[in-house]
Amino acid sequence: MKQSNLFTKTRKEAPSDEIAKNAQLLIRGGFIHKEMAGVYSYLPLGLRTLTKIENIIREEMDAIGGQEIRMATLHPSEKWKQTGGWDAVDVLFKLQSRTEKEYALGQSEEEIVTPIAQEYANSYKDLPVAIYQIGQKYRDELRAKSGIMRGREFGMKDMYSFHESQEDFERFYAVTKEAYLRVFKRTGLDAKVTEAAGGSFSEKISYEFMVLTDAGEDDIVYCPFCTHCANTEIAKAEAGGSCPKCGKGTLAKARAAEVGNVFDLGVKYPKAFNFTYKDKEGKEQTPIVGCYGIGTTRLMGTIVEVFSDEKGMVWPESVAPFNVHLVSLLGAEGGNVKVEADKLYETLTKKGVEVLYDDRDVRPGEKFADSDLIGIPTRVVVSEKTLAQGKLEVKSRKTGTVSMLSEAELLNQLSIVR
RNA sequence: CGGGGUAUGGUGUAACGGUAGCAUACUUGCUUUGGGAGCAAGCAGUCCCAGUUCAAAUCUGGGUACCCCGACCA
Numbered sequence: 001m002k003q004s005n006l007f008t009k010t011r012k013e014a015p016s017d018e019i020a021k022n023a024q025l026l027i028r029g030g031f032i033h034k035e036m037a038g039v040y041s042y043l044p045l046g047l048r049t050l051t052k053i054e055n056i057i058r059e060e061m062d063a064i065g066g067q068e069i070r071m072a073t074l075h076p077s078e079k080w081k082q083t084g085g086w087d088a089v090d091v092l093f094k095l096q097s098r099t100e101k102e103y104a105l106g107q108s109e110e111e112i113v114t115p116i117a118q119e120y121a122n123s124y125k126d127l128p129v130a131i132y133q134i135g136q137k138y139r140d141e142l143r144a145k146s147g148i149m150r151g152r153e154f155g156m157k158d159m160y161s162f163h164e165s166q167e168d169f170e171r172f173y174a175v176t177k178e179a180y181l182r183v184f185k186r187t188g189l190d191a192k193v194t195e196a197a198g199g200s201f202s203e204k205i206s207y208e209f210m211v212l213t214d215a216g217e218d219d220i221v222y223c224p225f226c227t228h229c230a231n232t233e234i235a236k237a238e239a240g241g242s243c244p245k246c247g248k249g250t251l252a253k254a255r256a257a258e259v260g261n262v263f264d265l266g267v268k269y270p271k272a273f274n275f276t277y278k279d280k281e282g283k284e285q286t287p288i289v290g291c292y293g294i295g296t297t298r299l300m301g302t303i304v305e306v307f308s309d310e311k312g313m314v315w316p317e318s319v320a321p322f323n324v325h326l327v328s329l330l331g332a333e334g335g336n337v338k339v340e341a342d343k344l345y346e347t348l349t350k351k352g353v354e355v356l357y358d359d360r361d362v363r364p365g366e367k368f369a370d371s372d373l374i375g376i377p378t379r380v381v382v383s384e385k386t387l388a389q390g391k392l393e394v395k396s397r398k399t400g401t402v403s404m405l406s407e408a409e410l411l412n413q414l415s416i417v418r
Numbered sequence: 419c420g421g422g423g424u425a426u427g428g429u430g431u432a433a434c435g436g437u438a439g440c441a442u443a444c445u446u447g448c449u450u451u452g453g454g455a456g457c458a459a460g461c462a463g464u465c466c467c468a469g470u471u472c473a474a475a476u477c478u479g480g481g482u483a484c485c486c487c488g489a490c491c492a
Contacts (some may be wrong), residue, residue, distance in 0.1 A: 011429065011430090011442090011443085012429085012430085012443090012454065013429065013430050013431095014429090014430090015423090015429070015430085016425090016430070016484090016485085017424085017425085018484095019485065036483085036484085037483085037484065037485085049442085088492090089492055090490080090491085090492085091490090091491070091492065092492080107492060108492050110492090140492080142491085143486095143489090144421090144489095145485085145486085146468060150491085167441070167450095168467080206490080217491090231422085263492095289488065291492095329451075330451075331452090332450075332451055361451095362448080362451090362454090362456095363451055363452090363453085364451065364452045365451090365452080365453035365454045365455080366453085366454045367453085367454090368453045370454080372453090375445085375447060381452080381453065384452095385452075393452095406427095
Protein backbone atom coordinates (compact mmCIF):
# COMPACT_ATOMS: atom_id res chain seq x y z
CA MET A 1 0.00 0.00 0.00
CA LYS A 2 1.26 3.42 -0.89
CA GLN A 3 1.14 5.81 2.02
CA SER A 4 0.15 8.63 -0.30
CA ASN A 5 -3.08 6.69 -0.86
CA LEU A 6 -3.68 5.89 2.80
CA PHE A 7 -6.54 8.13 3.81
CA THR A 8 -5.40 8.39 7.40
CA LYS A 9 -2.49 10.43 8.65
CA THR A 10 -0.53 10.63 11.85
CA ARG A 11 -0.68 13.21 14.58
CA LYS A 12 2.02 14.69 16.74
CA GLU A 13 -0.26 14.99 19.71
CA ALA A 14 -2.81 12.69 21.23
CA PRO A 15 -6.29 14.03 21.89
CA SER A 16 -6.64 15.41 25.40
CA ASP A 17 -9.44 13.01 26.30
CA GLU A 18 -7.29 9.90 26.06
CA ILE A 19 -4.98 9.02 28.90
CA ALA A 20 -4.46 5.35 28.10
CA LYS A 21 -1.28 4.71 26.17
CA ASN A 22 -2.95 2.25 23.84
CA ALA A 23 -5.58 4.76 22.76
CA GLN A 24 -3.12 7.63 22.49
CA LEU A 25 -0.76 5.74 20.22
CA LEU A 26 -3.45 4.04 18.16
CA ILE A 27 -5.19 7.36 17.53
CA ARG A 28 -1.96 9.22 16.81
CA GLY A 29 -1.01 6.53 14.32
CA GLY A 30 -4.40 6.61 12.63
CA PHE A 31 -5.28 3.04 13.64
CA ILE A 32 -8.56 3.81 15.35
CA HIS A 33 -11.14 6.56 15.63
CA LYS A 34 -13.08 7.25 18.78
CA GLU A 35 -16.85 7.40 18.40
CA MET A 36 -17.74 7.80 22.06
CA ALA A 37 -16.61 6.50 25.40
CA GLY A 38 -15.77 2.85 24.96
CA VAL A 39 -16.58 2.69 21.25
CA TYR A 40 -13.97 2.89 18.53
CA SER A 41 -13.91 2.47 14.77
CA TYR A 42 -11.01 0.60 13.21
CA LEU A 43 -9.23 2.34 10.34
CA PRO A 44 -7.08 0.65 7.68
CA LEU A 45 -3.96 0.18 9.79
CA GLY A 46 -5.94 -0.81 12.86
CA LEU A 47 -8.15 -3.20 10.95
CA ARG A 48 -5.16 -4.90 9.36
CA THR A 49 -3.67 -5.48 12.79
CA LEU A 50 -6.96 -6.67 14.28
CA THR A 51 -7.46 -9.02 11.34
CA LYS A 52 -4.01 -10.53 11.88
CA ILE A 53 -4.87 -11.16 15.51
CA GLU A 54 -8.19 -12.69 14.49
CA ASN A 55 -6.51 -14.95 11.95
CA ILE A 56 -4.06 -16.29 14.51
CA ILE A 57 -6.98 -17.12 16.77
CA ARG A 58 -8.90 -18.59 13.82
CA GLU A 59 -6.01 -20.89 12.93
CA GLU A 60 -5.62 -22.14 16.47
CA MET A 61 -9.33 -22.69 17.00
CA ASP A 62 -9.62 -24.53 13.69
CA ALA A 63 -6.63 -26.64 14.66
CA ILE A 64 -8.40 -28.03 17.72
CA GLY A 65 -11.57 -28.72 15.79
CA GLY A 66 -13.47 -25.50 16.30
CA GLN A 67 -15.97 -24.64 13.57
CA GLU A 68 -16.46 -21.00 12.80
CA ILE A 69 -19.88 -19.49 12.41
CA ARG A 70 -21.30 -16.00 12.57
CA MET A 71 -24.12 -15.52 15.00
CA ALA A 72 -26.58 -12.68 15.15
CA THR A 73 -25.74 -9.83 17.47
CA LEU A 74 -29.34 -8.59 17.59
CA HIS A 75 -31.04 -11.07 19.86
CA PRO A 76 -34.69 -11.80 20.59
CA SER A 77 -35.51 -11.01 24.20
CA GLU A 78 -37.33 -14.33 24.57
CA LYS A 79 -34.14 -16.37 24.65
CA TRP A 80 -32.61 -14.13 27.29
CA LYS A 81 -35.76 -14.39 29.35
CA GLN A 82 -35.66 -18.15 28.99
CA THR A 83 -32.25 -18.34 30.68
CA GLY A 84 -32.95 -15.59 33.16
CA GLY A 85 -30.24 -13.42 31.70
CA TRP A 86 -32.69 -10.71 30.76
CA ASP A 87 -32.97 -9.68 34.40
CA ALA A 88 -29.76 -11.10 35.82
CA VAL A 89 -27.13 -9.78 33.41
CA ASP A 90 -26.72 -6.13 34.27
CA VAL A 91 -24.40 -5.32 31.37
CA LEU A 92 -26.97 -6.54 28.83
CA PHE A 93 -27.94 -3.84 26.37
CA LYS A 94 -31.70 -3.95 25.92
CA LEU A 95 -33.53 -2.10 23.23
CA GLN A 96 -37.04 -1.63 22.05
CA SER A 97 -38.33 -1.40 18.50
CA ARG A 98 -40.91 1.14 17.38
CA THR A 99 -43.53 -1.56 17.77
CA GLU A 100 -42.30 -2.00 21.34
CA LYS A 101 -40.79 -5.41 20.71
CA GLU A 102 -37.78 -6.01 22.93
CA TYR A 103 -34.33 -7.09 21.81
CA ALA A 104 -30.93 -7.58 23.36
CA LEU A 105 -27.51 -6.89 21.88
CA GLY A 106 -25.17 -9.85 22.18
CA GLN A 107 -22.76 -9.54 25.12
CA SER A 108 -22.12 -13.29 24.97
CA GLU A 109 -23.86 -15.90 22.85
CA GLU A 110 -24.92 -18.85 24.97
CA GLU A 111 -28.56 -17.93 24.38
CA ILE A 112 -27.99 -18.12 20.64
CA VAL A 113 -25.49 -20.93 20.26
CA THR A 114 -27.25 -23.39 22.53
CA PRO A 115 -30.43 -23.58 20.40
CA ILE A 116 -28.26 -23.80 17.28
CA ALA A 117 -26.30 -26.73 18.69
CA GLN A 118 -29.55 -28.25 19.92
CA GLU A 119 -30.92 -28.30 16.39
CA TYR A 120 -28.08 -30.44 15.08
CA ALA A 121 -26.76 -32.41 18.06
CA ASN A 122 -29.48 -35.01 18.52
CA SER A 123 -27.27 -38.01 19.16
CA TYR A 124 -24.14 -38.86 21.12
CA LYS A 125 -22.66 -39.38 17.65
CA ASP A 126 -22.95 -35.64 17.06
CA LEU A 127 -20.83 -34.83 20.11
CA PRO A 128 -18.49 -33.34 20.98
CA VAL A 129 -18.84 -30.17 18.99
CA ALA A 130 -17.05 -26.84 19.32
CA ILE A 131 -18.51 -23.77 17.67
CA TYR A 132 -16.95 -20.35 17.64
CA GLN A 133 -17.26 -16.93 16.14
CA ILE A 134 -15.25 -13.76 15.99
CA GLY A 135 -17.24 -10.59 16.15
CA GLN A 136 -18.63 -7.61 18.00
CA LYS A 137 -19.91 -7.73 21.54
CA TYR A 138 -21.92 -5.14 23.39
CA ARG A 139 -21.82 -4.55 27.12
CA ASP A 140 -23.48 -1.77 29.02
CA GLU A 141 -20.46 -1.02 31.16
CA LEU A 142 -21.00 1.56 33.86
CA ARG A 143 -17.64 2.97 33.04
CA ALA A 144 -15.71 2.42 29.85
CA LYS A 145 -12.01 2.98 30.37
CA SER A 146 -8.46 2.42 29.29
CA GLY A 147 -8.89 3.06 25.58
CA ILE A 148 -9.76 -0.14 23.76
CA MET A 149 -9.14 -2.25 26.87
CA ARG A 150 -12.67 -1.95 28.22
CA GLY A 151 -15.29 -0.79 25.80
CA ARG A 152 -19.02 -0.95 25.41
CA GLU A 153 -18.58 -2.37 21.93
CA PHE A 154 -15.58 -4.57 21.42
CA GLY A 155 -14.24 -7.51 19.46
CA MET A 156 -14.29 -10.98 20.88
CA LYS A 157 -13.75 -14.56 19.85
CA ASP A 158 -16.18 -16.76 21.71
CA MET A 159 -16.26 -20.52 21.43
CA TYR A 160 -18.72 -22.98 22.95
CA SER A 161 -18.22 -26.71 23.25
CA PHE A 162 -20.79 -29.43 23.96
CA HIS A 163 -19.81 -32.78 25.44
CA GLU A 164 -21.23 -36.14 26.45
CA SER A 165 -19.39 -36.27 29.74
CA GLN A 166 -17.54 -34.17 32.25
CA GLU A 167 -14.43 -36.15 31.36
CA ASP A 168 -14.71 -35.30 27.70
CA PHE A 169 -15.27 -31.68 28.60
CA GLU A 170 -12.16 -31.68 30.81
CA ARG A 171 -10.16 -33.14 27.96
CA PHE A 172 -11.24 -30.40 25.56
CA TYR A 173 -10.90 -27.75 28.27
CA ALA A 174 -7.22 -28.68 28.58
CA VAL A 175 -6.78 -28.75 24.80
CA THR A 176 -8.28 -25.28 24.52
CA LYS A 177 -6.08 -23.91 27.29
CA GLU A 178 -3.04 -25.06 25.36
CA ALA A 179 -4.39 -23.53 22.16
CA TYR A 180 -4.94 -20.25 23.98
CA LEU A 181 -1.37 -20.22 25.19
CA ARG A 182 -0.25 -20.73 21.60
CA VAL A 183 -2.44 -17.81 20.47
CA PHE A 184 -0.92 -15.44 22.99
CA LYS A 185 2.59 -16.65 22.36
CA ARG A 186 2.12 -16.07 18.63
CA THR A 187 1.00 -12.51 19.29
CA GLY A 188 4.21 -12.00 21.24
CA LEU A 189 2.63 -12.01 24.68
CA ASP A 190 3.44 -14.03 27.75
CA ALA A 191 0.05 -14.98 29.21
CA LYS A 192 -0.36 -16.67 32.55
CA VAL A 193 -3.10 -19.21 33.17
CA THR A 194 -4.79 -17.78 36.21
CA GLU A 195 -7.28 -19.35 38.58
CA ALA A 196 -10.27 -17.10 39.00
CA ALA A 197 -13.83 -17.05 40.20
CA GLY A 198 -16.42 -18.27 37.75
CA GLY A 199 -18.39 -15.08 37.78
CA SER A 200 -22.08 -14.89 38.38
CA PHE A 201 -22.93 -17.74 36.07
CA SER A 202 -20.63 -20.48 37.27
CA GLU A 203 -19.72 -21.50 40.79
CA LYS A 204 -16.72 -23.39 39.56
CA ILE A 205 -13.21 -22.05 39.20
CA SER A 206 -12.57 -20.53 35.83
CA TYR A 207 -9.27 -19.80 34.18
CA GLU A 208 -8.21 -16.41 32.95
CA PHE A 209 -5.28 -15.63 30.70
CA MET A 210 -3.41 -12.73 32.16
CA VAL A 211 -0.72 -10.53 30.66
CA LEU A 212 1.31 -8.51 33.13
CA THR A 213 0.82 -4.79 32.49
CA ASP A 214 -0.05 -1.81 34.62
CA ALA A 215 -2.73 -1.01 32.07
CA GLY A 216 -4.70 -4.04 33.20
CA GLU A 217 -7.41 -3.94 35.81
CA ASP A 218 -6.91 -7.22 37.59
CA ASP A 219 -4.61 -8.02 40.47
CA ILE A 220 -3.01 -11.41 40.42
CA VAL A 221 -0.48 -13.31 42.47
CA TYR A 222 1.93 -15.60 40.75
CA CYS A 223 4.91 -17.79 41.46
CA PRO A 224 8.14 -16.61 39.82
CA PHE A 225 9.41 -20.19 39.65
CA CYS A 226 6.48 -22.12 38.23
CA THR A 227 3.25 -21.49 36.36
CA HIS A 228 1.06 -21.01 39.42
CA CYS A 229 -1.07 -17.90 39.15
CA ALA A 230 -4.33 -16.79 40.75
CA ASN A 231 -6.60 -13.78 40.65
CA THR A 232 -6.71 -11.99 43.99
CA GLU A 233 -10.50 -12.19 43.82
CA ILE A 234 -9.95 -15.76 45.00
CA ALA A 235 -9.69 -15.90 48.77
CA LYS A 236 -6.62 -18.13 48.93
CA ALA A 237 -4.61 -15.93 46.60
CA GLU A 238 -2.39 -13.76 48.75
CA ALA A 239 0.99 -12.28 47.98
CA GLY A 240 3.92 -13.14 50.21
CA GLY A 241 2.99 -16.74 50.88
CA SER A 242 4.87 -19.66 49.45
CA CYS A 243 3.73 -21.20 46.21
CA PRO A 244 1.14 -23.94 46.79
CA LYS A 245 2.20 -25.66 43.59
CA CYS A 246 6.00 -25.90 43.67
CA GLY A 247 6.69 -24.70 47.20
CA LYS A 248 9.82 -22.91 46.10
CA GLY A 249 8.65 -19.43 45.19
CA THR A 250 7.17 -16.60 47.16
CA LEU A 251 3.97 -15.41 45.54
CA ALA A 252 4.33 -11.99 43.96
CA LYS A 253 1.52 -9.56 43.27
CA ALA A 254 1.10 -7.85 39.93
CA ARG A 255 -1.30 -5.90 37.78
CA ALA A 256 -2.53 -7.75 34.70
CA ALA A 257 -4.92 -7.55 31.78
CA GLU A 258 -7.31 -10.41 31.17
CA VAL A 259 -7.00 -11.25 27.49
CA GLY A 260 -8.89 -14.53 27.58
CA ASN A 261 -10.88 -16.87 29.75
CA VAL A 262 -12.36 -20.33 29.80
CA PHE A 263 -15.42 -21.43 31.77
CA ASP A 264 -17.02 -24.68 32.77
CA LEU A 265 -20.69 -23.90 32.24
CA GLY A 266 -21.96 -27.33 33.19
CA VAL A 267 -25.52 -28.02 32.08
CA LYS A 268 -27.06 -24.64 32.81
CA TYR A 269 -27.81 -23.59 29.24
CA PRO A 270 -28.91 -26.95 27.85
CA LYS A 271 -31.26 -27.21 30.83
CA ALA A 272 -32.68 -23.78 30.13
CA PHE A 273 -33.44 -24.71 26.53
CA ASN A 274 -34.39 -28.30 27.30
CA PHE A 275 -31.52 -29.48 25.11
CA THR A 276 -30.96 -33.23 25.30
CA TYR A 277 -29.41 -35.84 23.03
CA LYS A 278 -29.83 -39.61 22.85
CA ASP A 279 -27.05 -41.73 24.30
CA LYS A 280 -26.10 -45.24 23.15
CA GLU A 281 -29.02 -46.71 25.06
CA GLY A 282 -31.42 -44.23 23.48
CA LYS A 283 -31.82 -42.38 26.76
CA GLU A 284 -32.00 -38.61 26.86
CA GLN A 285 -28.91 -36.92 28.26
CA THR A 286 -27.97 -33.30 28.86
CA PRO A 287 -24.68 -32.14 27.31
CA ILE A 288 -21.91 -30.47 29.30
CA VAL A 289 -20.96 -27.04 27.99
CA GLY A 290 -17.76 -25.07 28.05
CA CYS A 291 -17.19 -21.52 26.86
CA TYR A 292 -13.96 -19.88 25.85
CA GLY A 293 -13.38 -16.19 25.15
CA ILE A 294 -10.60 -14.04 23.82
CA GLY A 295 -11.06 -10.29 23.68
CA THR A 296 -9.58 -9.47 20.29
CA THR A 297 -9.62 -5.70 20.64
CA ARG A 298 -8.44 -5.84 24.23
CA LEU A 299 -5.64 -8.12 23.06
CA MET A 300 -4.67 -5.49 20.50
CA GLY A 301 -4.66 -2.81 23.19
CA THR A 302 -2.58 -5.00 25.46
CA ILE A 303 -0.03 -5.55 22.71
CA VAL A 304 0.32 -1.78 22.33
CA GLU A 305 0.70 -1.35 26.08
CA VAL A 306 3.38 -4.02 26.28
CA PHE A 307 5.17 -3.27 23.01
CA SER A 308 5.68 0.45 22.66
CA ASP A 309 8.25 3.07 23.53
CA GLU A 310 8.47 6.85 23.68
CA LYS A 311 8.43 7.05 19.90
CA GLY A 312 5.43 4.88 19.26
CA MET A 313 4.21 1.36 18.75
CA VAL A 314 6.51 -1.63 18.24
CA TRP A 315 4.39 -4.34 16.65
CA PRO A 316 5.43 -7.97 16.85
CA GLU A 317 5.93 -9.34 13.33
CA SER A 318 2.90 -11.62 13.59
CA VAL A 319 0.35 -8.86 14.10
CA ALA A 320 2.00 -5.84 12.46
CA PRO A 321 -0.21 -4.11 9.89
CA PHE A 322 2.61 -4.52 7.37
CA ASN A 323 5.92 -6.41 7.32
CA VAL A 324 7.99 -3.63 5.82
CA HIS A 325 7.81 0.13 5.92
CA LEU A 326 9.54 1.22 2.74
CA VAL A 327 10.65 4.83 3.00
CA SER A 328 11.93 6.79 0.04
CA LEU A 329 13.97 9.92 0.67
CA LEU A 330 13.47 11.86 -2.51
CA GLY A 331 15.99 14.61 -1.84
CA ALA A 332 16.44 17.84 -3.75
CA GLU A 333 17.52 16.29 -6.99
CA GLY A 334 15.27 13.30 -6.77
CA GLY A 335 17.58 11.35 -8.99
CA ASN A 336 16.28 7.88 -9.54
CA VAL A 337 15.34 7.32 -5.89
CA LYS A 338 11.67 7.23 -6.78
CA VAL A 339 12.25 4.85 -9.68
CA GLU A 340 14.30 2.47 -7.53
CA ALA A 341 11.92 2.65 -4.57
CA ASP A 342 8.96 1.98 -6.88
CA LYS A 343 10.79 -1.04 -8.25
CA LEU A 344 11.59 -2.38 -4.79
CA TYR A 345 7.96 -1.89 -3.75
CA GLU A 346 6.81 -3.97 -6.68
CA THR A 347 9.43 -6.65 -6.10
CA LEU A 348 8.61 -7.05 -2.42
CA THR A 349 4.88 -6.98 -3.02
CA LYS A 350 5.15 -9.65 -5.71
CA LYS A 351 7.10 -11.81 -3.27
CA GLY A 352 4.19 -11.62 -0.86
CA VAL A 353 5.77 -9.14 1.53
CA GLU A 354 3.22 -6.71 2.91
CA VAL A 355 4.69 -3.29 2.33
CA LEU A 356 3.59 0.14 3.41
CA TYR A 357 5.42 2.38 0.96
CA ASP A 358 5.97 5.93 2.16
CA ASP A 359 6.16 7.55 -1.26
CA ARG A 360 5.06 10.94 0.00
CA ASP A 361 7.00 14.04 -0.91
CA VAL A 362 7.68 15.11 2.66
CA ARG A 363 10.85 15.67 4.56
CA PRO A 364 12.87 12.76 5.98
CA GLY A 365 12.27 13.65 9.61
CA GLU A 366 8.54 13.42 9.18
CA LYS A 367 8.82 10.05 7.45
CA PHE A 368 11.05 8.64 10.17
CA ALA A 369 8.84 9.94 12.95
CA ASP A 370 5.78 8.43 11.28
CA SER A 371 7.58 5.16 10.75
CA ASP A 372 8.56 4.96 14.41
CA LEU A 373 5.03 5.82 15.49
CA ILE A 374 3.31 3.28 13.26
CA GLY A 375 5.77 0.66 14.41
CA ILE A 376 6.13 -1.68 11.44
CA PRO A 377 8.90 -4.17 12.34
CA THR A 378 11.27 -3.52 9.44
CA ARG A 379 12.03 -0.13 7.95
CA VAL A 380 13.76 -0.02 4.58
CA VAL A 381 15.17 3.28 3.34
CA VAL A 382 15.91 4.04 -0.28
CA SER A 383 17.80 7.30 -0.77
CA GLU A 384 20.59 8.81 -2.83
CA LYS A 385 22.99 7.59 -0.14
CA THR A 386 21.80 4.01 -0.26
CA LEU A 387 21.77 4.01 -4.07
CA ALA A 388 25.34 5.25 -4.09
CA GLN A 389 26.29 2.23 -1.98
CA GLY A 390 24.17 -0.12 -4.03
CA LYS A 391 22.50 -1.33 -0.80
CA LEU A 392 19.36 -0.80 1.21
CA GLU A 393 19.25 0.60 4.72
CA VAL A 394 17.33 -1.85 6.88
CA LYS A 395 16.37 -0.92 10.42
CA SER A 396 14.65 -2.98 13.06
CA ARG A 397 11.97 -1.03 14.89
CA LYS A 398 12.39 -3.29 17.91
CA THR A 399 16.14 -3.30 18.35
CA GLY A 400 17.04 -0.17 16.42
CA THR A 401 19.72 -2.13 14.60
CA VAL A 402 20.63 -0.66 11.23
CA SER A 403 22.25 -2.74 8.52
CA MET A 404 23.07 -2.20 4.88
CA LEU A 405 21.71 -5.09 2.86
CA SER A 406 21.35 -6.04 -0.76
CA GLU A 407 17.87 -6.73 -2.05
CA ALA A 408 18.56 -10.47 -1.93
CA GLU A 409 19.79 -10.24 1.65
CA LEU A 410 16.69 -8.28 2.63
CA LEU A 411 14.39 -10.87 1.06
CA ASN A 412 16.29 -13.61 2.82
CA GLN A 413 15.99 -11.87 6.17
CA LEU A 414 12.27 -11.27 5.65
CA SER A 415 11.64 -14.90 4.78
CA ILE A 416 13.37 -15.95 7.98
CA VAL A 417 11.41 -13.70 10.33
CA ARG A 418 8.16 -14.47 8.62
C1' C B 419 -23.94 4.22 40.22
C1' G B 420 -20.88 7.42 44.28
C1' G B 421 -16.80 10.93 44.20
C1' G B 422 -13.37 14.27 41.59
C1' G B 423 -11.97 16.93 37.18
C1' U B 424 -12.40 18.96 32.27
C1' A B 425 -15.04 21.28 27.98
C1' U B 426 -12.03 27.34 23.15
C1' G B 427 -10.73 26.25 15.04
C1' G B 428 -9.65 19.22 12.61
C1' U B 429 -5.76 18.55 16.79
C1' G B 430 -2.97 20.74 21.06
C1' U B 431 -3.32 25.10 23.94
C1' A B 432 -3.70 30.92 25.78
C1' A B 433 -6.96 34.96 27.16
C1' C B 434 -8.40 40.00 35.00
C1' G B 435 -15.99 40.27 33.19
C1' G B 436 -14.01 44.51 28.07
C1' U B 437 -10.68 43.30 20.28
C1' A B 438 -10.97 35.34 21.08
C1' G B 439 -4.47 34.79 20.47
C1' C B 440 -0.60 31.01 19.53
C1' A B 441 1.07 26.31 17.60
C1' U B 442 -0.04 22.43 14.45
C1' A B 443 -2.99 20.49 10.52
C1' C B 444 -5.24 22.04 5.94
C1' U B 445 -5.20 25.44 1.05
C1' U B 446 -1.91 28.56 -2.36
C1' G B 447 3.01 30.27 -3.82
C1' C B 448 8.39 30.24 -3.37
C1' U B 449 12.55 28.01 -1.01
C1' U B 450 14.16 23.41 1.52
C1' U B 451 15.19 17.65 1.61
C1' G B 452 18.78 11.79 6.38
C1' G B 453 15.04 12.83 12.28
C1' G B 454 8.30 16.14 12.67
C1' A B 455 11.90 22.66 7.66
C1' G B 456 11.55 28.38 6.40
C1' C B 457 8.96 32.75 4.51
C1' A B 458 4.30 34.86 2.84
C1' A B 459 -0.91 34.73 2.26
C1' G B 460 -5.54 32.08 3.30
C1' C B 461 -9.54 28.84 5.64
C1' A B 462 -11.25 27.59 10.42
C1' G B 463 -13.21 28.11 17.15
C1' U B 464 -15.61 29.59 22.86
C1' C B 465 -20.38 22.07 24.16
C1' C B 466 -25.99 23.16 24.75
C1' C B 467 -30.08 26.04 27.27
C1' A B 468 -31.26 29.75 30.58
C1' G B 469 -29.73 33.72 34.00
C1' U B 470 -26.66 38.03 36.03
C1' U B 471 -24.37 42.34 33.49
C1' C B 472 -23.76 48.18 29.58
C1' A B 473 -20.62 43.91 28.34
C1' A B 474 -19.78 36.59 29.43
C1' A B 475 -14.88 31.93 26.81
C1' U B 476 -14.65 34.02 31.82
C1' C B 477 -19.74 34.67 36.91
C1' U B 478 -24.53 31.67 38.38
C1' G B 479 -28.08 27.56 37.53
C1' G B 480 -29.49 23.38 34.65
C1' G B 481 -28.21 19.91 30.87
C1' U B 482 -24.82 17.07 27.81
C1' A B 483 -20.14 14.91 26.66
C1' C B 484 -15.41 13.19 27.98
C1' C B 485 -11.41 11.72 31.51
C1' C B 486 -9.80 9.85 36.36
C1' C B 487 -10.67 7.15 41.32
C1' G B 488 -14.08 3.74 43.44
C1' A B 489 -17.98 0.25 43.06
C1' C B 490 -19.39 -3.10 39.26
C1' C B 491 -17.40 -6.35 35.60
C1' A B 492 -21.56 -12.22 31.64
